[in-house]
Amino acid sequence: MASHVVLTSGAKLWRSLPCLTSELRLDLTLACGQSFRWRETAEGHWTGVMGGRVWTLTQTDDRLWYHVYTNQKKRRGRENRAEEQPEGVPNVEEEAPAVTDEQQSTMEAEMLREYFQLHVKMEDLCRHWGAADRHFKNTADVFTGVRMLRQDPTECLFSFICTSNNHISRIQGMVERLCQALGVPLCQLDQTPYHDFPTLSALADSSVEARLRDLGFGYRARYLQQSAKMILDTHGSQWIEGLRRVPYLEAREALRTLPGVGAKVADCVCLMSLDKPEAVPVDTHVWQIAKRDYKYAADNGQKSLTDKLYKDIGDFFRKLWGPYAGWGQSVLFCADLKKFQNLKEMGHVKQPKKEKETHKRCKKTKKDFDGNKIKTESEYRKKAKISVKKESTL
DNA sequence: CGTGGACCTGACCC
DNA sequence: CGGGTCAGGTCCA
Numbered sequence: 001m002a003s004h005v006v007l008t009s010g011a012k013l014w015r016s017l018p019c020l021t022s023e024l025r026l027d028l029t030l031a032c033g034q035s036f037r038w039r040e041t042a043e044g045h046w047t048g049v050m051g052g053r054v055w056t057l058t059q060t061d062d063r064l065w066y067h068v069y070t071n072q073k074k075r076r077g078r079e080n081r082a083e084e085q086p087e088g089v090p091n092v093e094e095e096a097p098a099v100t101d102e103q104q105s106t107m108e109a110e111m112l113r114e115y116f117q118l119h120v121k122m123e124d125l126c127r128h129w130g131a132a133d134r135h136f137k138n139t140a141d142v143f144t145g146v147r148m149l150r151q152d153p154t155e156c157l158f159s160f161i162c163t164s165n166n167h168i169s170r171i172q173g174m175v176e177r178l179c180q181a182l183g184v185p186l187c188q189l190d191q192t193p194y195h196d197f198p199t200l201s202a203l204a205d206s207s208v209e210a211r212l213r214d215l216g217f218g219y220r221a222r223y224l225q226q227s228a229k230m231i232l233d234t235h236g237s238q239w240i241e242g243l244r245r246v247p248y249l250e251a252r253e254a255l256r257t258l259p260g261v262g263a264k265v266a267d268c269v270c271l272m273s274l275d276k277p278e279a280v281p282v283d284t285h286v287w288q289i290a291k292r293d294y295k296y297a298a299d300n301g302q303k304s305l306t307d308k309l310y311k312d313i314g315d316f317f318r319k320l321w322g323p324y325a326g327w328g329q330s331v332l333f334c335a336d337l338k339k340f341q342n343l344k345e346m347g348h349v350k351q352p353k354k355e356k357e358t359h360k361r362c363k364k365t366k367k368d369f370d371g372n373k374i375k376t377e378s379e380y381r382k383k384a385k386i387s388v389k390k391e392s393t394l
Numbered sequence: 395c396g397t398g399g400a401c402c403t404g405a406c407c408c
Numbered sequence: 409c410g411g412g413t414c415a416g417g418t419c420c421a
Contacts, residue, residue, distance in 0.1 A: 033416065164417035170404060171416085218402025223418085262418045283416040305417090306396060333416080400420090407413085 003190045004041040005067050007058050017109045019064035023122050025145030026059055032334040033168045034149050034272050036159055036175040037197075047189070049179075051111050051152075054186050054194045064116075068108055069194075071186045117150050120277075120327070129321050129328050135293045136321075136328065142343055143335045148327050149272060153240040155197040156273035161223050161260045163268075168337075177215045178224075182208070200237055203228035223260025230258060240274075248276040263310050271326040279326045280314040285336045286329060287313065293332075294320075 005013050030038040030046050038048035047056045054069040099107075113119070122145065130137030162174050182198035202208075203224055212221035231239055243251040251274050255266040264283055270276035280286070287305055290296035290313050302309055314325075321328040334340060 160416090163415090165401075165415060166403085166417080167405075167415035169415095173404095213402085216403060219400095219418095220402075260418065264417060268416080281416075285416060303397065308395070337416095398421095401418090403415100405414090408411090 001190070002069065002187060004045070004047055004192075005056055006042045006045055007065055013067050014065045015067075015105050015109065016063040016065040017112065018062060019059065019116075019118060020062055020123075021059060022144050023118065024059070024064065024116055024147055026057055026064075028143060028146045028334055028340065029116070029149065030057075031339070032146065032330070032337060033163075033171075034330070035151055035155075036168075036172045037155075037179075041189075041192075047194075049186065049194055049196060050115055052186070052196050053108075054189070057112075064112065066108065066112060069187050069189065072188070115150055116147055120147070120324075122147055122327070125324055125327060126331070133320060136332070139335045140331055143331050143340075146331045146334045148277065148330055150275070151273040152197065153243065153269065153273040154200060157240060157255070157258075157261070157265075157269045158198070158203060158224055158228070160265045160268045160272075161227060162217065162220050164220065164260065164262075164265065166220075174215070174217060174220075178212070178217075181211060181215060200228050200232055204232050220260060223258075227258040227260060243270075244274050248278055251276060252279070263307065267314075267326075271330075277324040277326050278318055280317045280329045281326070282310050282313045285333055289332050289336060290316065 007014055026046050027040070027044070030048070031040070035048070037050075038046045041047040041056065045056055045058045047054065049055075053071065056067045056069075058065050126136075126140045126144070130140055158178070159171070159175050162171050162178070166174075179195040179197055180193065182202040183195035186194045186196055188194065206225070208225040208228075209221045212224060217224070231237075243254060246254075248270060252263075252266045252270050255261050255269055256263065261269075264281050267279040267281040270279035271281060282290075282305065284305075294316070296313065296316060297309075317329055318325040335344065
């Protein structure tokens with residue numbers, strides 16, 4: 001049976017492209033809640049599905065290494081997988097045209113450059129933002145290499161419908177079950193099956209709501225099915241992709257007409273899949289960041305994130321950072337996640353022992369590796385103050 | 395325009 | 409083990 005590859009055993013299986021870790025950190029970028037499809041399958045090795053293929057990625061100081069697995073061939077006509085493969089689902093990579101390894105590799109490298117948007121120079125953006133924004137600089141100095149992915153719009157939309165009033169560890173499991181239940185199987189590696197993300201038609205089927213409720217999606221089950229159906233019925237299968245070519249606000253409002261898609265989810269989809277780098281998703285984290293680190297609306301005492309407040313906070317960051325404000329937001333968002341707090345405290349001091357412990361933990365818990373957990377709100381504030389103090393002394 | 399609740403579920407804490 | 413709280417929100421009154 002096929003298994004996950006690692007770089008140390010079999011360099012022949014790998015290809016690479018130039019990419020500095022200052023531009024891309026796989027661990028931060030793939031586990032900060034943009035995409036829910038990547039898992040650390042071996043230390044520093046991330047396996048997931050992108051563009052209908054299964055990849056393992058890893059990196060060295062100046063290169064990004066990748067391996068693409070061969071999809072299992074579907075035997076036509078004699079598969080009893082009717083349950084898993086709704087009709088009308090195209091079989092990815094079927095009858096692959098004859099291409100040389102070289103051509104194949106060139107194409108794969110190009111897919112990666114697009115997925116990670118390597119043409120955008122994060123280092124330049126961060127230097128620019130850091131010059132005018134002290135708090136950003138202090139955070140970005142530790143959280144370098146957090147990039148915005150350019151995800152498939154359908155996957156992004158339906159994944160983020162799952163995020164409402166939810167947490168990352170559960171969302172990951174839900175998205176995995178969603179793909180397993182409704183997506184085309186691609187291959188299996190060490191007992192782990194990999195599936196493509198479901199198509200719109202698979203999601204729109206009337207049986208989907210009940211099915212997903214059984215899989216623990218709660219009230220989101222209806223949103224997923226209804227949104228898919230609404231898109232197909234009133235706009236057509238290419239509609240979401242088409243939103244890449246319309247202005248930000250227009251795309252955002254279009255998305256908001258879908259059930260389960262509010263301001264936050266719409267902005268996530270705009271930023272992470274529709275080429276709208278100015279979109280700033282404002283969630284509880286970003287609201288906290290705005291108040292705590294930017295003294296935004298100091299003690300205005302707002303209870304909830306109203307539409308107006310949402311827009312004002314977004315405008316605030318857009319004014320501060322400019323047209324790529326969404327990319328800036330993602331750096332601070334990532335730095336605010338519980339699971340990455342340990343990175344901050346290590347700061348510039350080298351603590352190899354601690355790092356080892358963290359890695360162990362990642363493997364053991366495998367689903368949810370929290371670094372130093374913050375138990376209560378007050379403890380959270382304490383930490384925030386500490387980090388502010390550190391910053392002021394720098 | 396702003397507020398208060400309901401909403402599924404399970405991870406995490408005590 | 410049982411009970412509360414909370415999570416990258418959205419929708420409705």
